Every structure is written in structure tokens, then in C-alpha cells.
Amino acid sequence: MTENFKAQILNKSDMGRIITRLAHEILEKNRGLEKLVLIGLRTRGAYLAERISHKIQEIEGREVPTGFLDVTLYRDDFRTRLKQPSVEVTNIPFAIDEENIVLIDDVLYTGRTIRAALDALMDFGRPARIYLAILVDRGHRELPIKADFVGKNIPTSFGEEIKVKLQEIDGEDSVNLIDISN
Amino acid sequence: MLKSRHLLGLDGMEKPEIELLLNTARSFREILDRPIKRVPTLQGKTVVNLFYEPSTRTRISFELAEKRMSADIVNFSAGTSSVKKGESLIDTVKNIEAMKIDMVVVRHSSPGAAHLLSQVLDANIINAGDGGHEHPTQALLDMMTIRERFGNLAKLTIGLIGDISHSRVALSNIFGLKAMGARVLVCGPSTLIPRGIERLGVEVFHNIDEVIPQVDVLNILRLQLERQKSGLFPSLREYHNFFGITRERLERAEKPILIMHPGPMNRGLEISSHVADSEHSVILEQVTNGIALRMAVLYLLAGGKSEIH
16 A cells, blocks of 8 residues: 555644644633543644643643543454554543543544543543544544544545644644555 | 564563563553553453462462453362363363363463463463473563663663572573663572573672672562472571571662562561561562553453464
8 A cells, every 4th residue: 555645734833723722612612721631542642632731721821630541452443453552651640520521632533542532531430521622533433423622624535544743753743635545 | 563472481582572561561550540440452352360380479460460451261270170180281271272262371380381382272372480481471570660660671780589490480580681681690509590591691699798789679589498308508597698688788788779579478588578678679569560561461462363373
């Protein structure tokens, strides 16, 4: 399978503006910081959660509790995949009971990762509610899951892939559309 | 990705594989502190714990690790089984495998027992101690515990103290620590150190007071009391005087030394109570880490479709 670059969807400044907007939307919906916690999904969702967390602190002047979740152990493809994905550290150093959680990930596609994340969170406690914030929604859901906060909607075909790059691990901020059909 | 679908020993295992095991175990450690200490990953997998030798810690640790991963478990002890009627190891496990199981954790007094099973069974085999040969999960959890404190194993000096000859913990530790680039010193009475062990890349000492100033970590092995009857050392008291790790001995070192022991401890013999309970002792952390490490082993071996045999 060859990877062919098709189009750049977001550049660094687009992403910065989206992070700012998502931070405002989350605060608006939650009416401030009351009971608000952020949980980013490893790997890239965690960095996005950190960025949104910083932005919220800039706006409100207070820190919002931010945790990180690796959902590998809750995935539904454990028996069918060939290679074991590596498991990163989950770190949720606060109780989530009765809190309003915002789950944060980079791309929303089939919805299976979010399903796994919801299962995982239930093992940590009983939150008051869970929102979902996503940088890019590319469609093709296989489960009844919908994001509450969306950075950008990008309708894609199956022969395409969304490649999110973040400064923290990829050395640059960009979202590109890739053709994987051949 | 691990190269083998079994964990038989650390002999020949290279640094990237050991690092994968230790990193995965570090990620799993947090699960033990959750309100619900269980992940659904191994749902539908059946693990048999096949213990031909007595064991408390290792057996409970494996069992808890399996439960934390949501596997189904069958426990087998030789004492209460058809082994008493004279059934061979291979017949026993072939019968158990015919009941459709996925993984076997085996402890046996014969070196090579786990290796033998890996040749006759389709299940994944995990060696939980085979005679005086290897005990890979113990060595891995020891390395995990050292790495937690020091961040890195390379450039550290680790002393293995006591009965090296009969210790599978020592042998697995030597293989693992050498692969990770550590310096390994072994120290004990000459009757308890196998000839030619230098060939594994370790340095041999018979005077504990020469070892203490050089090491960052002391891993103190259990003195197997049954050996004393076979005349390998004159008396327990003499052993304690020459090789026992005491506060007085450690105070002569310039820096604090991390104290480890695989258990069960003979307090007042190879280790004094003061040392065992001191702030530099990580003996109980070893036990906790053992569960996370064994969860990581189960995870890395059990997943996916078997592709290689």
C-alpha cells in the first residue's frame, strides 16, 4: 500500500485557532470550570488535552484537572490483530465520580476507540456525564457515537486516511488527507 | 513484539525485548491502584497454573495477574492430582490441553520442563521456575524494580549474594542484567558458586565486604536451608557471619544501596531484619511489581493470532 499526499486540511495556525475555540466551547457548555475534568486518549489525544487544558487555564486563570487514558486493553480487536500494540501509561490522578468529563481524541472514525474509552472510564468511577471533543471527524461511524465538540468535519472515503501530526511527537502541527487506495 | 510465543527464560533474550516487557509492565502497574483492578483484555482465554513444586508468592502473583486481565483460570497442584498415580508430565499436560486451554504457567523441579512443554503443546508456555535453571518473571520484576529507582540499568552494578549454584533467580538475573548492560557481581561461599560462571560475564567474589562498596543494588538470594545438610557450608551461623547482610556491613558503604530479596526471607540469616525493613529495602515493591510484570507477559504472549510456531 502506498501513501499519497492528497491535501493539507489544517496547518499550524488553523490548529491553534481550533484549540482556542474548543476551549471556549467546552467552558460555555459546562458554564465554567465547575466539576470539569479533561481526559486525553493516548497518544495524540493526550497532547491535545494538554493544549486545551493550557488554553482553559489562560482563559479562566485556574487549572483544570487533566488525565490521560490508554484504551489498548479495552479494544475489541485483541483476538484478531496480529501485532500487540504497545500500552502506554494511564494517568488519572483524581476521582472522576460526579465530574463532567471531556474525552479528547484526535480523529473520530468508527467510534470503537471511544467505545473502549467509555468502558475504561466506568472502571474508574461514575462520572456525572461524559462529553467528547475531537480535532477531526472523518465520518464512517460503526457505533452510535457522536462528538459534542468538533474541530473540523472532513467527509472522507474508505480509500483515504487522516494523518494528524503534533509538534510534541511528530515535530510539526498539521492535518493531512492521505490516499491509501492503491 | 516478542520473538517467541513462549517465555521460557532470559537466556538469549535481547535488550529490545526486555525493554518491551519492562515498559509494558510499567504501564500496567497503574491498574493495580484503580478502584476496579481489572481490564477485559484476556476475556475468553484460559490459563492453567501447573505447579509441581510448592510456591506461595509466584503462584498467587500469577493468579492475580491472570484475574486482573480477566482470563479464566485452572489451578493444578501436583500433590492433589493424578501425578500421584504415576502420570507423566507430558501425559498430564496433553490431557489438560485437550480440554482447550490457551496458556500454561509451569513450575517444575526439572530444568527444561517448560522447554519440553513448549515442544509438545500448542499453548503459550510461561516458565515459573524450572529446577535450578531459570525463573524469568522473577528476574524481569527485579529489573523493573531496579529501573523504577534508577531509571536505567546500564552502568549500574548489581551484586547477587548467596547460593548462586542452586538459584534459578540468579541465573535469570545474570542473563537479563547482562543483556541490559549492567555490571554483575556474584558473591558467596565457593561451594555455592558454580565453576566457570565468569563465562556469563559476571565477576566472582567470596568476600562480601569487597562487594558492598562497589554496588548500587544488592539482590540477596534465599539460603536454601536443605543445602546445609549436604555439607556445602559448615553452619548457618558461619554463613551469617561471612555473608549475612547487616546494618553494620551496609554502614561501611559510602552511598545507600538498594536492597532486594526474591523471598521467602530467612531473617537473621542471609539478611538481618533491620536491613529487610529499612527505607532502602524494596522487597515489597518487588512483590507488587511482580503482578504488573506478569500481566505484561500474559498480554504480550496471548494476543493476536498465532503466526509463528
